[in-house]
Amino acid sequence: MPITESDLATLKDEIDRRHFGGALKDVTIRFAMLPVGHFGSYAPRVGVEISSALADAPKELRKTVVHELIHAFLARVKDPSTQRRNDPHGAAFAAQVRRIRSAGEDLRGELAYATCSNSSGAALRRAAACFLERSERRSNPSGRFDHGGRWYPDAAELQECCAAVRAPTRNWPFSLMSHCRTIAHVSRLHGVDTVALRRYLASLGSD
Structure with a gap:
């Protein structure tokens, strides 16, 4: 059975409480028609948008919501990586993925988005x-x-x-x-x- 927007909002609130201490309770989330190959996006004035194609894929949906909430959290704490001239999938993003993964969240594959593969x-x-x-x-x-x-x-x-x-x-x-x-x-x-x-x-x- 496809996931509804109400289910999506409930999922977002659960992930927010578990991994971000409720800091993102005012961030909105909705399904949207996104370009092919894009599963989610976040912008401060828009909130989180999740591809409608994931409504039938709960595991990928959850990972995508976590991914976008990481961006929302980094924007909330004004991490330098969220400035337009910088890469949003750098070290700060990778650190959040590792933190949340260590808390038991299945984020296999998410570190592939991190662009800072070499920190030497x-x-x-x-x-x-x-x-x-x-x-x-x-x-x-x-x-x-x-x-x-x-x-x-x-x-x-x-x-x-x-x-x-x-x-x-x-x-x-x-x-x-x-x-x-x-x-x-x-x-x-x-x-x-x-x-x-x-x-x-x-x-x-x-x-």
Whole structure:
């Protein structure tokens, strides 16, 4: 039997009490028609939206609600990762997944969303060097130009964040190249936390 919106609200309240101490009781939740491949979203003025496709998949629904409530919680405590220029699936997100998983919640697969797979100092230094070389035009992102002079990243360069960038046009041929020089992209490329990379660069006087 499909899960109703009333059931969804009850589920959200139960997860909120169990894992967030009731801090998110005023966050709204509803089913919505989301783009293909998107199972949930959170925005402060909208609340949590869950794909209607999950109404018949209770296990995936629960994991998705937990996932979006993590974003809501991090926004509530004003974690730097929730700033638009930063990656919302960095170290802070991963830490919340681990905390909630240790409390007995089945979150298998959720850490796959975390983009900070490598937290070593060496990885952070490599990412910083890459960003500085790209921003100073001493190196370029890996990609190709098409016949119209538009630049696209190759398979090794392409990251999930690239999907949110406007496609190159004849008037704006370097939209993706410019994005591939940003801290947000470079942090994903090297598997380090965006906020940590910004702080490291700031310590060098380079952010």
